[in-house]
Amino acid sequence: MKKVLSLVLSICIISVLMAGCGSKDKATTAAGPKKVTLNVMMSFPRFMDTMQAYMDKFKAKELKEKNIDVTVNLEMPSSDQYVTTLQTRLSSNDAPDLFTISASADLATYQKAGYLMDLTSQPFVSKLYSNVKSTVSLDNKVYLLPFESTVWGYLYNKDIFQKCGLTPPETLDDMKNVVSTLKAKGYTPFELAFQEQWVPQLMTALTLGGTVSGTVPDWTKRMYEDKGSYSEVAPIFDIIDLIMQNGTGRAMETGSEQGCADFANGKAAMFVDGTWAAESIMKVNPKFNLGAAALPVNNDKKCTMVNLATTTSLAVYSGTKNKDVAIDLANYILDDNDSSDLYKSLMFNPVATVHKFDQYSWAKEVSSYVAAGRAYTDLVLPQAVTDEQGKLLQSYYLKKVTKEQFIQTMDKTFKDANKAKAQANK
Amino acid sequence: MNYGLNKGKNIKMFLFILPALAFFTVIKLIPAVMGIVYSFTNWNGINPTKKFIGIENFKELFASDPDFWVSMGLTLKYVVVIVILMNMTALLLAVMIENLNRGKGFFRTIFYLPNMISMIIGGFMWKFVFTQVLYRLAEKTGMKFLDQPWIGDPKYAFWSIIAVAIWGGAGYLMVIYIAAIQSVPTYLYEAAIVDGASSMRRFWSVTLPMIRNSITICLFVTLNSAFQVFDVVYSLTGGGPGGATQVVAINIYKEAFARSNRFGYATAKSTIVFLIVLIVTFIQLKVTQRKEVEA
Numbered sequence: 037m038k039k040v041l042s043l044v045l046s047i048c049i050i051s052v053l054m055a056g057c058g059s060k061d062k063a064t065t066a067a068g069p070k071k072v073t074l075n076v077m078m079s080f081p082r083f084m085d086t087m088q089a090y091m092d093k094f095k096a097k098e099l100k101e102k103n104i105d106v107t108v109n110l111e112m113p114s115s116d117q118y119v120t121t122l123q124t125r126l127s128s129n130d131a132p133d134l135f136t137i138s139a140s141a142d143l144a145t146y147q148k149a150g151y152l153m154d155l156t157s158q159p160f161v162s163k164l165y166s167n168v169k170s171t172v173s174l175d176n177k178v179y180l181l182p183f184e185s186t187v188w189g190y191l192y193n194k195d196i197f198q199k200c201g202l203t204p205p206e207t208l209d210d211m212k213n214v215v216s217t218l219k220a221k222g223y224t225p226f227e228l229a230f231q232e233q234w235v236p237q238l239m240t241a242l243t244l245g246g247t248v249s250g251t252v253p254d255w256t257k258r259m260y261e262d263k264g265s266y267s268e269v270a271p272i273f274d275i276i277d278l279i280m281q282n283g284t285g286r287a288m289e290t291g292s293e294q295g296c297a298d299f300a301n302g303k304a305a306m307f308v309d310g311t312w313a314a315e316s317i318m319k320v321n322p323k324f325n326l327g328a329a330a331l332p333v334n335n336d337k338k339c340t341m342v343n344l345a346t347t348t349s350l351a352v353y354s355g356t357k358n359k360d361v362a363i364d365l366a367n368y369i370l371d372d373n374d375s376s377d378l379y380k381s382l383m384f385n386p387v388a389t390v391h392k393f394d395q396y397s398w399a400k401e402v403s404s405y406v407a408a409g410r411a412y413t414d415l416v417l418p419q420a421v422t423d424e425q426g427k428l429l430q431s432y433y434l435k436k437v438t439k440e441q442f443i444q445t446m447d448k449t450f451k452d453a454n455k456a457k458a459q460a461n462k
Numbered sequence: 463m464n465y466g467l468n469k470g471k472n473i474k475m476f477l478f479i480l481p482a483l484a485f486f487t488v489i490k491l492i493p494a495v496m497g498i499v500y501s502f503t504n505w506n507g508i509n510p511t512k513k514f515i516g517i518e519n520f521k522e523l524f525a526s527d528p529d530f531w532v533s534m535g536l537t538l539k540y541v542v543v544i545v546i547l548m549n550m551t552a553l554l555l556a557v558m559i560e561n562l563n564r565g566k567g568f569f570r571t572i573f574y575l576p577n578m579i580s581m582i583i584g585g586f587m588w589k590f591v592f593t594q595v596l597y598r599l600a601e602k603t604g605m606k607f608l609d610q611p612w613i614g615d616p617k618y619a620f621w622s623i624i625a626v627a628i629w630g631g632a633g634y635l636m637v638i639y640i641a642a643i644q645s646v647p648t649y650l651y652e653a654a655i656v657d658g659a660s661s662m663r664r665f666w667s668v669t670l671p672m673i674r675n676s677i678t679i680c681l682f683v684t685l686n687s688a689f690q691v692f693d694v695v696y697s698l699t700g701g702g703p704g705g706a707t708q709v710v711a712i713n714i715y716k717e718a719f720a721r722s723n724r725f726g727y728a729t730a731k732s733t734i735v736f737l738i739v740l741i742v743t744f745i746q747l748k749v750t751q752r753k754e755v756e757a
Contacts, residue, residue, distance in 0.1 A: 149509045288614025289593040420721040431704030456722050460506045
C-alpha cells in the first residue's frame with residue numbers, strides 16, 4: 037500500500053515540476069507592456085552596482101519608448117572563473133543574450149565558432165573612434181562593442197621625478213641616465229612585483245610591441261607562419277635586464293596589489309604596470325602624483341610607444357531569442373546622453389565620440405602619445421605564448437634560464453601553438 | 463555476516479544506495495566517460511563542432527610534450543613525500559592525543575580544524591604568511607632563517623606546498639587513526655604489559671598491526687588526492703615560480719583553460735593521469751590488504 041502511495045506522490049510531484057517548466061511563455065500574452073528577459077554576463081564583478089544601475093536606466097528607457105518591460109539578469113562571475121562559465125553556458129545551449137569577451141585575445145575564436153552577431157550596421161559603430169573600431173573588427177565587420185580600452189606604458193612617481201629634475205626618458209640611454217640619477221639620490225628605480233606571471237609578462241608585451249612595431253613590423257606575421265624567431269627581437273633584454281637589475285627586492289614574494297601599495301608609498305620611482313593599476317594605487321595613497329609614459333626599448337625614439345588595446349568588449353549572442361532588445365541594450369551602452377557618465381564612473385578610457393568626460397591626468401598623459409601617433413595596437417599572440425613568456429621571465433629573474441634558453445623555448449612554444457591551432461581547424 | 467541473500471533483500475539494499483549511486487553516475491561517472499571520448503577529438507571548448515582525430519592527442523603527448531612529463535615527475539615526487547609525511551604526521555598526532563589524560567577533545571578539534579577550511583582559502587592564508595609575515599617576524603625577532611623566499615624560490619616552494627598540504631590534510635587522517643586506535647581491544651595491551659613489553663614495543667607489535675585496515679584506507683585516500691593535487695598549489699604558487707611547482711593537474715588546467723583552449727588534448731592528458739592513478743592505487747590496495755589482520 038505504501039509503495040503505491042509513494043509512487044502516486046512522486047508522479048504528482050514530477051508532473052507539477054514539468055508543468056512549471058512548460059508554462060513559462062503563457063504569461064506574456066496579456067495586454068500591457070511586452071515582457072522580455074535578457075541574460076547578460078560580464079566579467080567585472082567590481083562594477084556590479086554601477087552596471088546594475090545602468091541596466092535599470094535601460095529598463096526605464098525601453099518601457100517608455102517601446103512599451104517593453106525588460107528584466108535584465110546581470111551575472112558577473114569572478115574573473116578567473118568567467119571564461120569557464122561562459123564556455124560551459126555556450127556549449128550547453130544556455131548562452132546569455134549578451135556577454136563580454138576579450139577583444140584582443142578571443143574575437144577570432146568566438147567569431148569562428150559562430151557565437152557573435154554581426155553588429156556592423158548598428159548606430160553605435162559610427163560613434164567609435166577609428167583606432168578603437170579596428171580592434172573590435174574582423175574582415176571589416178564589427179562584432180563587438182568596446183567596453184574597456186586601455187592605453188598604457190609604465191607608471192612613474194611624478195614627485196620623485198620632479199625632485200630629481202627628471203622627465204620620462206625617450207631612449208634606452210636616457211633611461212640608463214634616469215636610473216643612475218635616481219640611484220645617486222637614494223631612490224630605487226623600479227618596483228618589481230613578479231609573483232603573478234602576468235606582471236612580468238607586461239615587460240614582454242611592451243618591449244615586443246615597441247620593437248616589433250618600430251623595427252620588424254612583419255615579425256608577428258612571420259611567427260604565425262613558423263618563419264620568425266625571438267632572436268630577431270633579442271634586444272628587448274637590454275631594457276628588461278636594466279629593470280630587473282635596478283628593482284626592489286623580494287620580487288617573487290610581491291603580488292600585483294602589494295606592488296601597487298609599495299609603489300604608492302614611494303618605495304620605487306617607476307613600475308611597469310598599466311593604467312588599470314591606478315585605482316589600486318590611488319586607494320592606498322589618494323595624494324599620489326601618478327604619471328604614465330611610454331617605455332623606451334632601444335635608442336630609436338620611434339620605438340618608444342604606448343600600447344593600445346581593447347580588452348573587455350560586449351558581444352551579442354548570435355542565437356539570442358530577443359534580438360531587438362539585446363541590440364537595443366548594446367546600443368544603449370554607447371548612448372548619446374548616458375554613456376559618458378557610465379564610462380567615467382567605470383574609470384574606462386573614452387572609446388567613442390559620445391564620451392566627453394575629463395580624463396584622469398595619467399590617462400591624459402598616455403593618450404597624448406596616441407594623439408602624436410606614438411601608439412601601437414597590442415600584438416595578438418597565442419595565449420600559450422603569452423603565458424609562457426610570463427613563466428620564463430620569472431625563471432629568468434631567478435637566473436634559472438638564460439637568454440638563449442628563453443629564445444629557444446619561446447620559438448618552440450610559438451610553433452607548438454601554431455600546430456595546435458592548425459589541428460583545431462582541421 | 464550472512465551472505466545467504468534473498469532477492470528482496472538485494473533490492474532493498476540497492477534502493478538504499480540508489481540516491482548516492484545516481485548522484486555519482488550523473489556528477490562523476492558520465493562526465494568521466496565523456497572526458498575520455500573528448501580525448502580523441504580536437505575540440506577547443508568553444509566550437510560547437512568537434513572532429514575525431516583518433517589517437518593523435520596521445521601520440522603528441524608521448525612524442526613531444528616534455529613539460530607534461532616534467533609535471534608528471536614532480537607529481538610523483540609530491541605523491542611519495544605526501545603519502546609518507548602526511549600519514550606519519552597524522553599517526554603521530556593520533557598516538558599523542560590518545561595518550562593524553564586530559565584535553566583530548568581540545569587537541570582533536572585544533573588539529574582537525576584546518577580540514578574545515580577550503581584549501582584555496584588555506585593556500586591564500588599561507589601565501590600571506592610566507593610572503594608578508596615571516597620576513598617581518600625575522601626582522602623583529604632576529605630569527606634570520608625565517609627570511610627566505612618561501613614560495614619565490616623553486617628550492618623552497620615545493621616544501622612550502624608540502625607543509626601547507628600536511629597542515630590542511632593531516633587532521634582528517636588523524637581522526638581515522640584515532641578511531642582505529644580506540645577500537646583496539648584493551649586486553650591485547652594488558653596481555654602485552656603482562657609480557658613486559660615497553661610502550662614502544664606495544665605500539666609496534668599491537669597497535670600498528672591492529673590498525674592496518676585504517677592504514678590501507680589512509681594510504682588510499684592520500685595517494686588518490688595527492689595525484690590530483692590542485693587547489694593548494696594553485697592558490698599558493700600558481701605553478702610558479704617559472705614552472706617549478708607545476709603539478710600535473712595545473713598543467714592540464716592550463717592546457718584547457720589558460721593557454722590554448724585545447725580541451726581535447728587536455729582530456730587526453732587527464733585520461734593518462736587517470737590510468738596511472740588507477741594502476742598505482744590498485745597495486746597499493748592489493749599489497750596493503752594482504753597484510754591486514756583481524757582481531
